[in-house]
Amino acid sequence: MNRLKLAAALIGAVIAAGAPAHAAPVRLSLAPGYKVLPRSERTTIPIKVSLEGISVPSPTTRPTANVAIVIDRSGSMSGEKLEQAKSAAITAVSMLGPDDIVSVISYDDVAQVVVPATKLTSKEQINDQIRRISIGGNTALFAGVSLGAAEVAKFRDSNRVNRIVLLSDGLANVGPSTPSQLGDLGASLRKDGVAVSTIGLGLGYNEDLMTKLAQRSDGNHVFAERATDLAQIFRREFGDILSVVAQNVVVTVTCRPGTRPLRVLGRDAEIYGDRVVTRLNQVYGGQEKYLLFEAEVDPTALSDGRELAAVELSYWDPAVKQQMVDNARAAVELADSRAAVDESIDRQTFAAYYTQLASIASDQAIALADQGKRDDAVRLLEQNAAVAGSAADKLNMPELRRQAEESKKQGLAIRNEPYEKARKQLKYEQYLWENQQAR
Amino acid sequence: MSRRLPALLAILAVLFVVLVGWLGSRLAFEDVRSLETERRSVVESRLMEVSERAESVLHAVSQDVIRAADTTLMEGGSLRELGAHHPYVARYFEIERGKLRYPSGAAGESAAERDFHEMLRPLVQSGQLAGAVAEKQAGAPAPRWHSFNWRDGLHLLLLVERGGVTAGFEVHKARLLSDIVVTLERQPVRPPLNGALELRTDDGAVLFRAGAQTKSPGIRRELSLNHPLQGFKVSAEVPPAASGIRAPLFNATAGLVLLAVTIMLIVAAVLREQRRELREAEERLTFVGKVSHELRTPLTSIRLYAELLRERLDDEPSAAEHIDVIVRESERLSRLIGNVLRFGESERRTLSVKPSPGDVGATVSAVVDFYRPSFGSHGMTVTYSPSLRQPERVFDRDAITQIVHNVLSNCEKYARQGSVRIEMREQGDDIALEIYDEGPGIADGLEEKVFEPFFRVSSSLTDGVAGTGIGLGIARELARLHGGDLIILPTERGLGLRLTFRAPAAMNAPGA
Numbered sequence: 002m003n004r005l006k007l008a009a010a011l012i013g014a015v016i017a018a019g020a021p022a023h024a025a026p027v028r029l030s031l032a033p034g035y036k037v038l039p040r041s042e043r044t045t046i047p048i049k050v051s052l053e054g055i056s057v058p059s060p061t062t063r064p065t066a067n068v069a070i071v072i073d074r075s076g077s078m079s080g081e082k083l084e085q086a087k088s089a090a091i092t093a094v095s096m097l098g099p100d101d102i103v104s105v106i107s108y109d110d111v112a113q114v115v116v117p118a119t120k121l122t123s124k125e126q127i128n129d130q131i132r133r134i135s136i137g138g139n140t141a142l143f144a145g146v147s148l149g150a151a152e153v154a155k156f157r158d159s160n161r162v163n164r165i166v167l168l169s170d171g172l173a174n175v176g177p178s179t180p181s182q183l184g185d186l187g188a189s190l191r192k193d194g195v196a197v198s199t200i201g202l203g204l205g206y207n208e209d210l211m212t213k214l215a216q217r218s219d220g221n222h223v224f225a226e227r228a229t230d231l232a233q234i235f236r237r238e239f240g241d242i243l244s245v246v247a248q249n250v251v252v253t254v255t256c257r258p259g260t261r262p263l264r265v266l267g268r269d270a271e272i273y274g275d276r277v278v279t280r281l282n283q284v285y286g287g288q289e290k291y292l293l294f295e296a297e298v299d300p301t302a303l304s305d306g307r308e309l310a311a312v313e314l315s316y317w318d319p320a321v322k323q324q325m326v327d328n329a330r331a332a333v334e335l336a337d338s339r340a341a342v343d344e345s346i347d348r349q350t351f352a353a354y355y356t357q358l359a360s361i362a363s364d365q366a367i368a369l370a371d372q373g374k375r376d377d378a379v380r381l382l383e384q385n386a387a388v389a390g391s392a393a394d395k396l397n398m399p400e401l402r403r404q405a406e407e408s409k410k411q412g413l414a415i416r417n418e419p420y421e422k423a424r425k426q427l428k429y430e431q432y433l434w435e436n437q438q439a440r
Numbered sequence: 441m442s443r444r445l446p447a448l449l450a451i452l453a454v455l456f457v458v459l460v461g462w463l464g465s466r467l468a469f470e471d472v473r474s475l476e477t478e479r480r481s482v483v484e485s486r487l488m489e490v491s492e493r494a495e496s497v498l499h500a501v502s503q504d505v506i507r508a509a510d511t512t513l514m515e516g517g518s519l520r521e522l523g524a525h526h527p528y529v530a531r532y533f534e535i536e537r538g539k540l541r542y543p544s545g546a547a548g549e550s551a552a553e554r555d556f557h558e559m560l561r562p563l564v565q566s567g568q569l570a571g572a573v574a575e576k577q578a579g580a581p582a583p584r585w586h587s588f589n590w591r592d593g594l595h596l597l598l599l600v601e602r603g604g605v606t607a608g609f610e611v612h613k614a615r616l617l618s619d620i621v622v623t624l625e626r627q628p629v630r631p632p633l634n635g636a637l638e639l640r641t642d643d644g645a646v647l648f649r650a651g652a653q654t655k656s657p658g659i660r661r662e663l664s665l666n667h668p669l670q671g672f673k674v675s676a677e678v679p680p681a682a683s684g685i686r687a688p689l690f691n692a693t694a695g696l697v698l699l700a701v702t703i704m705l706i707v708a709a710v711l712r713e714q715r716r717e718l719r720e721a722e723e724r725l726t727f728v729g730k731v732s733h734e735l736r737t738p739l740t741s742i743r744l745y746a747e748l749l750r751e752r753l754d755d756e757p758s759a760a761e762h763i764d765v766i767v768r769e770s771e772r773l774s775r776l777i778g779n780v781l782r783f784g785e786s787e788r789r790t791l792s793v794k795p796s797p798g799d800v801g802a803t804v805s806a807v808v809d810f811y812r813p814s815f816g817s818h819g820m821t822v823t824y825s826p827s828l829r830q831p832e833r834v835f836d837r838d839a840i841t842q843i844v845h846n847v848l849s850n851c852e853k854y855a856r857q858g859s860v861r862i863e864m865r866e867q868g869d870d871i872a873l874e875i876y877d878e879g880p881g882i883a884d885g886l887e888e889k890v891f892e893p894f895f896r897v898s899s900s901l902t903d904g905v906a907g908t909g910i911g912l913g914i915a916r917e918l919a920r921l922h923g924g925d926l927i928i929l930p931t932e933r934g935l936g937l938r939l940t941f942r943a944p945a946a947m948n949a950p951g952a
Contacts, residue, residue: 177641183614185615271551273550
C-alpha cells in the first residue's frame with residue numbers, strides 16, 4: 002500500500018517538476034497531529050517530520066559500501082554460534098559487488114584484523130579468512146569496534162556507505178565497556194559518517210551497551226535469539242547498506258511564534274529555544290524515518306499564516322555527489338468545535354506518537370523491573386496498552402490496537418520469561434520504534 | 441732442594457686458582473647484576489613507548505581540533521557548531537575574563553548545553569581552567585589539556601587562547617581511547633622479554649593487553665601516563681631470568697676447575713721432568729764414581745809392581761828410568777782419578793777430609809819433586825825451600841797432596857816458562873803455601889770462573905792443552921774443607937796462588 006503511494010507521489014513530482022534529471026531521493030513532510038486546532042485554548046500536539054527514502058537505488062547507481070564486520074570469537078561463541086556467524090558473514094559478503102570494500106575483524110582478549118579493508122575482487126579469499134576465525138578467550142568489544150573503525154577509515158568517503166557491523170554474544174570484559182563509553186564512541190563515529198549496527202546474539206550480551214552504541218551512531222540494532230537467525234539478520238543489514246539514498250542528514254525545525262517545542266520523543270535531538278535539531282547518518286530507500294516532538298500551541302500567538310513550524314532538511318546525495326536542501330512548512334486552521342479538531346487528526350502522526358509513547362513506557366517498565374518491581378513494570382505496560390487500545394477505538398485507528406498488543410506482550414514477557422531475555426526483547430523493540438528500523 | 445720446589449709450586453698453583461676463582465665469581469655476579477639491569481631497562485623502554493604512543497595520539501587530536509577551529513573561524517563560522525560535526529569534539533565552551541560565556545545557562549540553550557554549563561561552572565569559578573599568564577611568545581599560544589572527574593567518569597578538555605577568549609573543547613574520550621588502542625594494535629608494541637604489557641584506564645579497565653600473564657614475575661614495573669591521562673597506568677610483567685645466577689656461576693666454576701686441572705697437570709709435568717733430570721744426573725755421577733773406582737784398582741797393582749821392580753833394578757839405570765816413567769805416569773793417572781772421584785763426592789756433598797798425623801813438609805816436597813823433571817824439561821826453574829819448625833802436624837795427606845798436585849799441574853800446563861817459586865810458612869795451627877809462576881796468569885774478571893767446574897780459559901796459548909777443568913775447583917773445596925782456602929794473589933805478572941789449611945801440630949792434636 003505504501004509502495005503504491007510512493008510511486009504515485011513520484012509520478013506526481015516528476016510531472017510537476019517537468020521531469021528533472023534526478024529526483025530528490027528523500028521526500029520531506031511536516032505533519033502536525035491535527036490540521037485544525039481549537040481557537041481559544043492552548044493544546045499540546047505531536048508534530049512529525051517525515052523523511053521518506055523514495056526508492057531503493059539500483060545496483061549500478063547505489064553508493065559503494067565500505068563495511069567492517071566485527072565478530073566476537075570469545076569462548077562463549079564456541080560451537081554452532083561462531084559457525085553460524087561466519088556463514089552469515091559470508092552470505093552478507095556475497096551480496097556486495099566488486100567495487101565495495103569489506104574488512105573483517107575478530108576479537109577475543111584482543112582484537113585482530115582478519116581481512117584488512119579491501120575491494121571485493123576475490124570473495125573466496127575473504128571467505129577463507131572468515132572461515133579461519135576460531136574460538137578465543139575474553140571479549141574485547143571496544144578494541145574490536147576500534148579496529149573496525151580504523152579499517153573503515155582507510156576508505157571512508159562521503160560517497161560511500163561507511164558502516165561497522167558488530168556481532169557480540171557476551172559482556173565486554175576487556176576495555177571500556179559501559180554504555181556511555183560505547184555511546185560516546187558511537188557519537189564520534191557518526192560525525193565521521195560511520196554508523197555502527199549491533200547484533201546481540203543469545204542472552205549474554207549487554208543490551209544497554211549494544212543499543213546505546215547503535216543509537217548514538219545511528220546504526221541498526223537486532224536481538225538475535227538463535228544463531229540460525231544470523232543469516233537473515235546479516236542479509237537485512239546488508240540490504241540496508243545497499244539501499245542508502247542520503248547521508249549526513251540534518252533536520253532543523255524552526256517553530257513559529259505561538260509554537261513551543263516541549264520534548265522530542267524517541268530519536269536523539271536537541272531543542273534550542275524554538276529550534277529542534279536532529280541528525281541522522283543515513284536514510285534508506287523505501288523506508289521512512291521521522292522526528293516526532295511535542296509542541297504547545299498558543300493559537301492566539303500564531304502569526305497570520307497560522308504557521309506552526311518550518312523544517313529545513315539538508316543531506317548529501319551520494320548518487321549525484323551533491324549537498325541537497327529541502328524545506329517544508331506546516332500551518333493549521335483554527336476552529337471552535339471539538340469535532341472539527343478531532344476530524345482533522347493526522348493518523349500517521351498519531352500512530353507514530355503512540356509508538357513513541359509505548360517506547361517511553363517500555364523504558365520506564367525496564368527501569369522498574371531493574372529495581373525488582375516486576376509487578377509495577379507489568380502494570381505500567383498494561384496501562385499503556387489500555388491507553389493505546391482506547392485511542393484505537395476513539396480515533397478509529399486499527400494500527401493502534403496492534404501497538405496495544407505489543408505493549409501487552411511486553412508485559413507478558415516480563416512476567417513469564419527470564420528477565421535477561423525479556424529485557425533484551427524490550428530494548429530491541431524500543432530501538433525499532435525509536436529509530437523506525439524495519440523489523 | 442727436591443722437596444722445596446714442588447711444595448712452592450703447589451702453593452703458587454693453589455694461590456693462583458684461588459685468585460682466579462675469586463675474580464670469576466665476582467665477574468659472574470657482576471654479569472648477573474648487569475643482566476638484570478639490562479632487563480629492567482628493556483622493560484622501562486617498552487613502558488615509555490606505550491606512554492609516547494598515547495602522547496602522540498593526544499597531540500594529533502589537539503592539532504586536528506585546533507586546525508578545525510582555526511578553519512571554522514577563518515570561514516566565518518561559529519565554533520559552537522564544531523561539536524555537531526567534528527569527530528573528536530563533543531562539546532564547545534568559551535571563557536572570557538574568568539566567566540563562562542558559553543554555554544551561559546540562558547534560555548534557548550538545549551538540555552545538553554545546560555548540562556554542560558552545570559558541569560563547567562564550578563571548574564571555571566574555581567579558576568582551574570585559567571591558563572598560565574600569557575607568555576610573550578611568537579605565534580599562537582599552545583593548547584593545553586585539562587582532565588577532571590564528573591558523574592560518569594573522566595572528562596577531557598582541550599583549551600586554547602584565541603584573542604582574549606579561552607576556547608574550550610570537550611573531546612570524545614572514547615574516540616581518543618579508541619585511537620590509542622588502534623595504534624597499539626596496528627604498530628604493535630611487543631611485550632618485553634616474553635612477558636606481558638598492559639595499559640589500564642583510570643577506572644581500571646584494560647585498554648590494551650599483549651603477551652601472557654606470568655604467575656610469579658621476575659620484574660614488575662608500572663608507569664603512569666602523562667597529563668591529562670595521569671590516571672592511566674601502563675604496566676609490564678616479565679618472567680624471572682632463565683637461570684638466574686646459576687648459569688654464569690656454573691660457567692665460572694667450570695672454567696675454574698678446568699684451569700686448576702690444567703695448572704696441576706703442568707706443575708706435575710714440570711716436576712716429573714725435573715725429577716728425571718735429577719735422577720739422570722745422579723746416575724751419571726754414580727757411574728763416574730764406579731768407573732773411577734774400577735780404574736783405581738788395577739792402577740794400584742800397576743804402581744805396586746812397578747815400585748817393586750824399581751827396587752830390583754837399582755843397578756840397571758835405563759831400565760830404572762823406564763820404571764820411573766811407569767811409576768810417575770801411574771801416579772798422574774791416580775791423581776786424575778782422584779780428582780774425578782772427589783768431584784763426584786763434591787757434587788753429592790760427601791766430600792770430606794780425614795786428618796791424621798804426618799809430616800806436612802815431606803808431603804808437599806814429594807809433590808814438588810814429582811813435578812821437577814817436568815818443569816825442567818820446559819826450561820822452568822823451581823824454587824822451593826821449606827823451613828818448618830813444626831813439620832809434624834795433623835792433616836789429610838791425600839787431600840793436601842791432591843791440592844798441590846792440581847795447582848802445580850796447572851802451572852805445568854799454562855806457565856811453560858820462567859820460574860816457579862814456592863814458599864811455605866807456618867801461622868800457628870795453619871800452614872800457608874804460596875805458589876808463583878811467570879805464565880800468562882788469569883785475565884781480569886775470570887778469577888772466580890777458574891774455580892767453576894769444567895771451566896777452562898781459552899786462549900791461543902792453552903789451546904790443545906788437555907785438562908778437565910775441575911782441578912782448581914776441587915783444590916779450593918778441599919782447602920776449605922781443611923779449614924783454609926785457595927785464593928788468587930794479585931801479581932804483576934804470572935799467577936800467584938795462596939793455599940792455606942789448618943794443620944795443628946801433632947802433639948797438640950786431641951788424643952795425641
